[in-house]
Amino acid sequence: MLHDPNRIYVFDTTLRDGEQVPGSQLTTPEKLIIAEALEALGVDVIEAGFPISSPGDFNSVVEISKLVKTPTVCALTRAVKGDIDSAVAALKHAKHPRIHTGIGASDTHIKYKFNSTREAIIERAVEAVKYAKSFVEDIEFYAEDAGRADNEYLARMIEAVIAAGATVVNIPDTNGYCLPEQYGAKIRFLKENVKNIDKAIISVHCHNDLGLATANSIAGLQNGARQAECTINGIGERAGNTSLEEVVMILKTHPSIGLHTHINTKQLYPLSTMVSRMMRMPVQPNKAIVGKNAFAHSSGIHQDGVLKHRENYEIMNPEDVGIDQSEIILTARSGRHALKHHLERLGYTIDRIDLDQVYQRFLELADAKKELKDDDLLQLMGDETEQSFKNGLAINSLQVTTGDQQVPNAVVKLSYNGVEHEATATGNGPVSAAIKAIESIIGETIEIKEFNIHSIHGGSDDVSKVDMRVIHEDKSYMGYGFSTDIVRASANAYLDALNKFI
Numbered sequence: 459m460l461h462d463p464n465r466i467y468v469f470d471t472t473l474r475d476g477e478q479v480p481g482s483q484l485t486t487p488e489k490l491i492i493a494e495a496l497e498a499l500g501v502d503v504i505e506a507g508f509p510i511s512s513p514g515d516f517n518s519v520v521e522i523s524k525l526v527k528t529p530t531v532c533a534l535t536r537a538v539k540g541d542i543d544s545a546v547a548a549l550k551h552a553k554h555p556r557i558h559t560g561i562g563a564s565d566t567h568i569k570y571k572f573n574s575t576r577e578a579i580i581e582r583a584v585e586a587v588k589y590a591k592s593f594v595e596d597i598e599f600y601a602e603d604a605g606r607a608d609n610e611y612l613a614r615m616i617e618a619v620i621a622a623g624a625t626v627v628n629i630p631d632t633n634g635y636c637l638p639e640q641y642g643a644k645i646r647f648l649k650e651n652v653k654n655i656d657k658a659i660i661s662v663h664c665h666n667d668l669g670l671a672t673a674n675s676i677a678g679l680q681n682g683a684r685q686a687e688c689t690i691n692g693i694g695e696r697a698g699n700t701s702l703e704e705v706v707m708i709l710k711t712h713p714s715i716g717l718h719t720h721i722n723t724k725q726l727y728p729l730s731t732m733v734s735r736m737m738r739m740p741v742q743p744n745k746a747i748v749g750k751n752a753f754a755h756s757s758g759i760h761q762d763g764v765l766k767h768r769e770n771y772e773i774m775n776p777e778d779v780g781i782d783q784s785e786i787i788l789t790a791r792s793g794r795h796a797l798k799h800h801l802e803r804l805g806y807t808i809d810r811i812d813l814d815q816v817y818q819r820f821l822e823l824a825d826a827k828k829e830l831k832d833d834d835l836l837q838l839m840g841d842e843t844e845q846s847f848k849n850g851l852a853i854n855s856l857q858v859t860t861g862d863q864q865v866p867n868a869v870v871k872l873s874y875n876g877v878e879h880e881a882t883a884t885g886n887g888p889v890s891a892a893i894k895a896i897e898s899i900i901g902e903t904i905e906i907k908e909f910n911i912h913s914i915h916g917g918s919d920d921v922s923k924v925d926m927r928v929i930h931e932d933k934s935y936m937g938y939g940f941s942t943d944i945v946r947a948s949a950n951a952y953l954d955a956l957n958k959f960i
């Protein structure tokens with residue numbers, strides 16, 4: 459039945475089990491967008507809904523069936539004829555329809571949910587599979603709460619439903635109870651004790667109540683299961699389901715397991731973001747693979763290690779999951795290598811910078827601010843009271859006079875290579891006067907290509923940020939300046955650019 463015995467079929471249930479999360483219900487158009495993205499991701503099966511549950515869910519299964527071309531479209535039912543009839547109707551347009559029917563298999567469910575007996579439940583299971591099979595060829599059977607079910611009984615049930623026509627047998631750890639070793643052993647037991655097991659694919663469907671959903675799913679796959687049921691971001695009933703991105707990336711990162719999927723992993727992050735937004739379920743920052751911090755390094759030793767050789771602290775390539783690159787987050791735990799990396803990225807030549815001096819000021823700011831962004835660094839470098847550059851240009855004083863009926867005039871005192879120089883110049887405005895005075899000290903005219911003044915928070919008493927692009931020997935250099943005085947901010951930005959090449 460399986461062409462490639464090492465291929466894992468990925469069954470996505472984001473739109474069914476994932477959508478059981480309170481507050482995360484989706485409209486049909488939203489489900490269609492996600493279904494299309496799941497198809498592009500390369501999932502093998504999309505569980506589109508539980509058609510008997512509501513007219514809206516029925517309609518979603520109909521529309522997804524019409525839309526999706528390659529993956530199997532699956533609809534969930536209880537072991538109840540009415541549910542199966544509804545699923546058959548909803549799947550009418552599916553190119554590859556599957557009915558997913560089943561019933562509880564643990565003694566707890568048999569006794570307290572159904573007030574029934576083991577034998578009677580097997581009969582209901584078989585009857586449901588046969589009924590579904592009379593409409594659709596591809597039938598998946600779920601033995602609910604199989605994680606807590608007696609293995610001998612489970613094996614009898616599975617053998618009976620395969621004989622009745624089930625093509626896939628799902629062994630859910632519905633309550634997230636099992637340990638990986640137990641769950642793996644359960645799958646192995648079924649592989650070894652169900653006589654007709656080679657006529658069906660074993661599927662794993664694990665919940666995360668103890669945080670073991672992914673570990674259990676992998677244990678199941680390593681012991682013979684060939685379909686993994688999961689959701690994007692691991693969303694689902696209670697603590698959620700196995701997360702699709704985790705299973706897929708575990709198999710890709712550990713080729714020694716010898717199993718693979720047909721998932722286009724570069725779509726994982728974009729899809730995670732889409733599902734999180736549409737389902738109003740934020741992804742926790744430390745979530746494996748797709749969390750905001752999954753490829754972000756914030757402590758100095760790690761940052762140094764990653765900058766020297768990414769694989770020192772990364773076992774996956776962020777690009778493989780659709781994230782552009784790892785991030786080096788600047789915090790008070792960062793070291794000089796990380797600071798240097800960002801300064802270089804912002805156009806500073808490290809040889810020209812007094813890195814130790816800048817680092818001490820950086821630490822003080824990082825202690826106060828927690829995380830430093832580009833603007834914080836630029837402000838740090840452009841701080842008019844500090845000398846960030848070795849032998850650089852620094853303004854010692856700047857006097858400007860301007861007003862109606864008066865030619866703007868600037869007097870600049872500049873320290874250059876440790877020597878103070880003074881110059882006076884006029885211009886058509888106070889900024890041009892200040893720039894001309896600086897030019898007369900350095901003895902060169904440097905072309906300014908771009909010049910922008912922004913206020914940081916708004917308000918007339920705000921700090922202004924100036925960014926300026928200058929050209930020197932056909933190369934562009936950016937300079938940034940900050941001050942409550944826009945002339946001083948402009949002069950600072952000009953010197954910041956000049957310090958990168960003078």
Ligand SMILES: CC(=O)SCCNC(=O)CCNC(=O)[C@H](O)C(C)(C)COP(=O)(O)OP(=O)(O)OC[C@H]1O[C@@H](n2cnc3c(N)ncnc32)[C@H](O)[C@@H]1OP(=O)(O)O
Nearest residue numbers: 508510511512535536537538560561562571572602632695
């Ligand atoms: C483990 C899982 O995630 S299973 C999927 C869970 N998803 C959902 O439940 C969402 C969709 N569900 C629904 O819309 C509704 O619960 C419906 C339409 C299925 C049923 O609604 P109601 O008829 O009002 O029944 P209600 O939900 O209150 O109770 C469930 C009934 O189904 C029975 N039942 C539960 N599972 C199964 C099963 N697999 N096979 C047969 N009967 C079942 C219960 O024993 C109970 O029957 P009872 O009335 O004889 O005691």
Ligand SMILES: CC(C)C(=O)C(=O)O
Nearest residue numbers: 600602603630632663
């Ligand atoms: C319906 C089944 C597969 C299920 O969701 C579970 O048992 O958790």
